[in-house]
Amino acid sequence: MKRTDTQSLIGAGMIYLLLMLVALSLWPTFVSAQSGGDFSGSRIESVHVQFADGQQGTSTYRDAILKAFSVAPGSQFDPVRSNLKLNQVRQLKFVQKAGYQIETSSNGNVVLTLEITLSDAAKPLAESAMGVLANGNWAEFPTLYADEYSVLQAKLENKSMVFSNSNAFFGRPDLLTMGNPLAISPSGKGADTWVESSVELGLYGLNALTEQISVFAGASVIASGSWGPELFTDESRAYTGVEDAYAGVIGRNTTEQGGVRQMSLLYGRKAFQVDNGMILRLSSANGGERAALQSNPRNAAEQLIHAQFVYDAHKLEIFRLDPDELVETDSKTRLHGVNYEGQVLPQLRLGAMWLQVPKSKFSYYTLNGTLSREGLRVADLRLAYDALAGESNFYARAEIARQTNANFDMDARGGYVEAGYQVLSLPWRPTFSYRYSKFTGDNPDTPTFERWDPLFAGGSGDEWVQGLNQYKVVQTSNVIAHRFMSRLQPAPRWELTPQFWIFKADTLNNLGGAQALSVLQSDDLGMELNLTARYVAKPNLIFVFSAAYTKPGAAIRKALNDDYRNWFSASAFMIARF
Structure with missing residues (x-):
């Protein structure tokens, strides 16, 4: 009996999943996720202090360490800032060594554990300075100088990736990349493999003006390159440009009860995102002349006032954002916004954002002409119920947003609902979750424009890359996606994340998407199996691997006149900081 398309997809995917699990077990130091594998931008769920070699640290020591580290639960993880503040911890008189480990919780947030070795005797103030410039000890690199009041730290980071596609764009790039200015000689039938790499060099500093007020600054340069036939071109190329270039001031105080009072102001080139990136995540574009399309090393906005x-x-937070877009696709979009996040109950978080676009040259397409993104307004509401740490428990979160425009009748909706449960009693501590997301399309029979504008959404496959392959065709507009996902933790530094996706179109009118899919004959967009894995050797050395197998739905198959092939991709990715 002939199997159905769904059975074929699931069967092939399960066979490949088993093969990959075997391969991973034989190669224990090389695993993966997407290019967001360094956790940057992830929400910090908790920060813990662990004393080494059975040392018993007092609550006074613990409080002093957390105050010096000053990275609070609820903030977004920033490796540069965490390393800067770690040097402040090392300056404490009773601390001999300090480091931290990072892992993900059941719902994908970050858990930081500070690992502290206490000193046998308090360090004299005269000997407290550390770093290459203080004592010539290169073992302390990238710390150049650190004392009680100041930190100067270098950044040397490499991101390298090998990426392979088989039958990209379902073997029909001639149709599915039509009109894309970046698609010079895109991948298609057969297999293509390429290599990407980037090196970022930078300097970051923090200086205390008073006990409560500090100034900070950062600057870096990235050189990136691609070699071999990548997704959109077979031209090898390299590019060097400024990444970070910002400065700011921060005032912080803590109450005797541990309460935090903080104000900060920042200006310059820096990465920025809101929550998990459903609306704002990609402050900078990659690919094109900048190369490194898949590893995404560039994150800094052209200008951020925050x-x-x-x-x-x-x-x-109040922000003004000018994303750093590619020349070929620069929409000249500027964004102004206000965002709130808060813990309203011990396990309940609330978030809300109001966003405006006062300037843009980006266009929306309708049957009657074009409309402008300029004047766009976004109202966003978020809610999350977090599981208790260390317990088998349920978690849930949701986000809903509405887009209108000051210059014409617009009513677009986007959002998701996700629920999951972690079972700590089972091997590998699995978490099972389901997410339903919907981003509306435009109904041409109404005078209102209803197609969701994805703006600058993005992130890893856990966030708003909905399907590692399918995202390159469908993205986050006029799509309904069902995601079935599990997180597995075979060891403390390992995480495996299998996913199964089902994609549907919200409307058959798809103007504004891929040109070949402007009018759909079905709402079935396809299915995809993903496997991601991540091995965190240490916070500054992370290995990432990903694979995806995608079968197009009837909507895409009919647009391709049933001349298609299923799409397979795989990548190996490394992030190393020195």
């Missing part, structure tokens, strides 16, 4: 106010578990 003010933030923290009161205990509540955060309010």
Whole structure:
């Protein structure tokens, strides 16, 4: 009896999943996720202190360490800032060594564990300075100088990736990349493999003006390159440009009860995102002349003005964002916004954002002409119920947003609902979850424009890359996606994440998407199996691997006149900081 398409997809995917698990077990130091494998931007769920060799640290020591590290639960993980503040921990008189480990929780947030070795005797103040410039000890690199008041730290980071496609764009790049200015000689039938690499060099500093007020700054340069036939071109190329270039001031105080009062102001080139990136994540574009399309080393906006106010578990931020887009696709979009996040109950978080686009040259397409993104307004509401740490428990989160425009009748909706459960009693501590997401398309029979504008959404496959392959065709507009996912933890530094996706179109009118898919004959967009894995050797050395197998749905198959092939891709990715 002939199997159905669904059975074929699931069967082939399960065989490949088993093969990959065997391969991973034979290659224990090389695993993966997507290019977001370094956890940057992930929400910090908790920060713990662990004393080495059975040492018994007092609550006074623990409080002093957390105050010096000053990375609070609810904030976004920033490796540069965490390493800067780690040097402040090392300056404490009773600390001999300090480091931290990082892992993900059941719902994908970050858990930081500070590993502290206590000193046998308090360090004299005269000997407290450390770093290459203080004592010539290159073993302390990238710390150049650190004392009680100042930190100067270098950044040397390499991201390298090998990526392979088999039958990219379902073997029909001639149709599915039509009109894309980056698609010079895109991958298609057969297999293509290429290599990407980038090196980032930078300097970051923090200086205390008073006990509560500090100034900070950072600057870096990235050189990136691609070699071999990549997704959109077979031209090898390299590019060097400025990445970070920012400065700011921060005022922080803590109450006797451990409460946090903080204000900060920042200006310059720096990465920025809101929550998990459903609306804002990609502050910078990669690919094109910049190369490194898949490893995404560039994250800094062209210009960011950011003010933030923290009161205990509540955060309010005001921002102005000019994303750093490619020349070929620069929409000249500017964004102004206000965002709030807060812990309103021990396990309940609330978030809300209001966003405006005062300037843009990006266009929306309709049967009657084009409309402009300029004047776009976004109202966004988020809710999350977090599982208790260390317990088998349920978690859930949701986000819903509405887009309108000051210049014409627009009503687009986007959002998701996700629920999961972690079972700590089972081997590998599995978490099982389901996410339903919907981003509306435009109904041409109404005078209102309803197609969701994805703006600058992005992130890893856990976030808003919905299907490692399918995202390159469908993205996050006029799509309904069902995601079935599990997180597995075979060892403390390992994480495996299998996913199964089902994609549907919200409307058959798909103007604004791929040109060949402008009018759909079915709402079935396809299915995809992903496997991601991550091995964190240490916070500054992470290995990432990913694979995806995608079968197009009837909507895509009919647009291709049933001349298609199923799409397979795989990548190996390394992030190394020195």
